[in-house]
């Protein structure tokens with residue numbers, strides 16, 4: 402069974418979607434731990450409610466050592482790291498040790514509205530300002546760049562004329578929850594083949 406660590410920074414609805422997918426037997430995997438970079442985040446309560454081990458590695462306290470602290474926790478214990486609304490950037494050894502074993506969910510169709518400083522509601526504000534007619538979400542592998550790794554799954558969402566950043570975020574989130582579980586399932590079934598920077602689902 403695939404063992405995963407889920408990394409979060411906030412409310413944890415994506416974490417909740419993974420928990421639900423495991424509990425309703427869509428996913429055959431096990432959450433070994435939830436790691437949060439922000440004390441007091443609601444996602445920690447969600448994990449505790451389901452008896453999942455939690456660690457808080459506060460970003461402000463640990464600074465550049467954050468990635469190494471996380472590596473200490475997950476090393477040799479998990480097969481896959483899932484960034485589910487995790488807003489710190491992982492750096493250093495963890496990227497080598499978990500090469501092609503870290504995935505991230507981003508609330509846009511990469512390569513639009515992504516990269517440094519693009520997260521959460523800001524992504525939807527930029528999409529609306531730009532006037533795109535379609536946005537969505539992307540699950541991708543994590544590499545040394547920010548949101549630059551190979552794309553596993555994307556889901557499209559139509560932008561409506563009266564959308565606000567909040568209404569758009571809500572509809573994109575619904576698709577994120579599906580996309581993230583689907584990606585984990587594909588990986589757990591060995592169906593994700595990496596060919597250069599392209600990914601084939603077999």
Ligand code: GAR
Nearest residue numbers: 412413414415486506507508520521
């Ligand atoms: C999600 O929309 C996720 O895609 C986004 O943060 C939100 C977290 O929500 N992540 C990023 O913007 C990363 N660049 P959640 O805590 O309810 O899962």
